[in-house]
Amino acid sequence: MHPQLKIEQDGRLLRITLNRTEDNGVSDSMASAFSEALLTAHTTSDAVLLRSAGPDFCTGRVRDAGPTPAATEAYARRDEYDGIFGSYQAMRGAKVPVIGVIEGRCMGFGTAIASLCDVSLASDAAVFNIPEIGHNVMPTMVMSAVYDRMSRNAILWMAYSTDFIDAERAMAYGIVSNVVPAEKLNAEVDRFCELLLSRPRPAILGLKEYLRVAPLMDEQGAIDYARSLHSMVNTSAAMKKKH
Template sequence: MHPHLLIEAQDRLLRITLNRTEDNGVSDSMASALSQLLLTAHERADAVLLRSAGPDFCTGRVRDAGTTPPTAEAYLRRDEYDGIFGSYQAMRGAKVPIVGVIEGRCMGFGAAIAALCDVSFAADSARFNIPEIGHNVMPTMVMSALYDRMNRNAVLWMAYSADFIAAERALAYGLVSQVVPAAQLDAEVERFLGLLLSRPRPALLGLKEYLRVAPRMDEQGAIDYARSLHSMVNTASAMKKKAH
């Protein structure tokens, strides 16, 4: 596994920690390794916890050390970005829910994966931005992750301004699920994980599956899909067990 990813399997929880502590960036190879972990997480876990060794959640995408300079040929250069785009697809396609914990700065790629988490907790001291345009880079990579997570005005304001926003505004924009005082963050995350993992596995997977697929359907298709999943999940033997 990648040296900048810490992996801990704890019962039915897979803990993944971004561990590039020299700059808190995420390299292309890290993103590719993360994709593989997420796409196979259901084989050994009911949920994933994604956080960073800090102090920042993620300061953006960085190039791997020792890689060759990017080619000037646009057609050939497209493959260079597959690791990043693939990680977005893996977060959407992972069968189990992904819970994110955001502390410190959450920039660019960090903002993208924070938004793609299924449930996310931000410390009240966390800050978010999309800095690319300040470096004369159009942030369409990030926007491909955010376009269905945030409203249009919020995405464009962040993309054009590159300004940092506070955690409470990130909550209002739809980037995160909850904002928690920093001193209470770990306790609240663990409380939620205990609650989440007490739920029947078919329901955990079925909820994510429905929200991954239904928004792309027309109204009748979404209703019919809900009827089908409702019947399948709620008749599963695991749903008949009494909650503790």
């Protein structure tokens, strides 16, 4: 377990808290540990709840401290980014849904992972941006996460301008699912998690599986996959139980 990543099992819910409180950033090693937790979450849990120790959700990616400077050659440097790109893949590939709770600033890597959550609830005080180009850094790491979550115009406006947007616009752009008054956020998170976990496990996993796979198929493949998954899930014993 990473010292700046808090992981707690709470019944069928796995709580993951970003806990780098000195700057609310996420280091490469934190991202790698996050990936490992996500890819095994289905063995103990039906959902993951992701939030930050705050006050900001995430102020962006930071390099791990150490004596070795960043590689100067591009080919050698590519491996340094595996923790970040791997975390994007893990969020997409996790078998259980990831629920994000967004408060404060959500910047760069934070905006990327907020968009990759399967459901995300944002405080009405949260703000979002993609600041990389303002530091003369291409924001393609973030763009590889949001390219199928947001419209092209929204991505490029945020990437070029680096301006912060409020939570309502983030919802309109497809970054978050819902915006909740700050004082009611925790109650809404609890309500939604309770509601989600009241659903049968095959349906919880099946919904995410279909939306992970179907967009990569042609129309007939997506229809046929829906027919197959519909039959498998709806005939499972767990779907027959009365709640």
